[in-house]
Amino acid sequence: MVGYFDRFLRRHMNALRIARWGVPTFAAHPGPVVVYCNHPAWWDAAVVILLAGRLFPKRDSHAPFDAGMLERYAIFARIGAFPVDLDSARGAAQFLRSSRTILARPGAMIWITAQGRFADVRARPLDLRAGVARLPELAPDTLFVPLALDYAFWEERGAEACAAFGPPIRGADLLALARPERLARMEAALTDTLDRLAGDVIARDPARFTALVSGAKGVGGVYDLARRLRAALTGRRFEPAHRAEPDRLPEEDRQP
Numbered sequence: 001m002v003g004y005f006d007r008f009l010r011r012h013m014n015a016l017r018i019a020r021w022g023v024p025t026f027a028a029h030p031g032p033v034v035v036y037c038n039h040p041a042w043w044d045a046a047v048v049i050l051l052a053g054r055l056f057p058k059r060d061s062h063a064p065f066d067a068g069m070l071e072r073y074a075i076f077a078r079i080g081a082f083p084v085d086l087d088s089a090r091g092a093a094q095f096l097r098s099s100r101t102i103l104a105r106p107g108a109m110i111w112i113t114a115q116g117r118f119a120d121v122r123a124r125p126l127d128l129r130a131g132v133a134r135l136p137e138l139a140p141d142t143l144f145v146p147l148a149l150d151y152a153f154w155e156e157r158g159a160e161a162c163a164a165f166g167p168p169i170r171g172a173d174l175l176a177l178a179r180p181e182r183l184a185r186m187e188a189a190l191t192d193t194l195d196r197l198a199g200d201v202i203a204r205d206p207a208r209f210t211a212l213v214s215g216a217k218g219v220g221g222v223y224d225l226a227r228r229l230r231a232a233l234t235g236r237r238f239e240p241a242h243r244a245e246p247d248r249l250p251e252e253d254r255q256p
Contacts, residue, residue: 001079002053005046010215013043014158016050017209019200022148022164022193024055029143029168032108033059036132036186037147038194039113040121044149047161048111049079051147054212056109062102063111064095086116095131096138103139110135111147114190121150121194126187133174133183142171146190148197154204158215162201166193 009016026033037044045063052061065081077083082098085091102108116129135142146166153159166189174182200208 001049001075005049006213009046009050009161009213012158012215014154014156014160014215015206015211016047016161016213017163017206017211019162019164019197019209022166022197023210024145024165026143026145026168031106031141031143032103032110032139033143033145034103034110034112034132034135035145035147035165036112036114036128036190037149038121038126038190039115039118040149041118041151043151043161044113045076047149047163050213051163052109052111059107059109060102060105061109061111062098064098067091092131096134099135100138103135103142114186121198124191126191126194128183128187128190130179130183133179133186136171136174136182140171140175144169144171144174144186146186146193148190148193150194150197150201152201152204154206156215160201162197162209164193164197164200166190 035048037048048063052059060080062080062082064084065076067083067085070077070081070083082102084095084098099110102110112132114128114132115126119126136144145168148164148166150162151159152162169186169189174185177185
């Protein structure tokens with residue numbers, strides 16, 4: 001699935017970019033990790049799969065998935081998705097039960113679109129669902145990491161998928177707070193990460209990011225064929241992109 005979505009993103013988007021300040025830094029954490037993010041678009045699932053597979057290939061990744069949708073897209077169950085009824089008390093209990101089992105394993109990761117619904121990236125407050133604040137009670141040794149996701153069109157025909165990981169929060173620190181304050185702290189951390197990422201996205205400067213995946217450049221078709229011929233006739237190298245790309249994410253910066 002990582003390979004499939006890599007090819008899919010290359011065909012349909014310009015790039016998946018990680019803010020240089022938002023590259024994950026918690027590789028040495030020995031316990032489980034919960035990454036909780038906003039939910040702005042259909043693309044979120046593909047982006048999360050790519051981030052998990054490329055940056056954390058040795059961790060066992062899971063994600064809650066709407067039970068009805070999982071019946072339609074059963075392939076996701078084979079790569080770590082677990083069913084949750086999003087609109088019932090039974091579903092909340094189901095989510096906590098499955099999460100408890102997963103977080104009992106040190107190398108496990110849970111990726112949660114914590115808003116539980118599609119929401120514009122600019123909407124405030126984020127209104128995270130309360131269930132994510134219950135997870136520190138299940139596994140205090142868990143590290144909780146906000147992940148900001150944003151999408152924008154820049155110079156190329158394909159959109160830019162932009163991501164940034166915020167500073168991790170120890171589960172034990174969250175557990176020391178009452179549930180409402182715990183949820184508020186988690187939401188504030190994600191909001192801060194989103195706001196900082198928005199500044200980089202608005203700047204439209206690829207140098208502020210590292211590219212994890214890069215798609216096809218240029219317009220294509222007859223237009224790019226003419227540009228290619230003109231470059232060949234003048235002895236210049238043909239560059240289909242409108243702007244030079246920054247370096248891709250170095251292998252040594254990726255998490256083991």
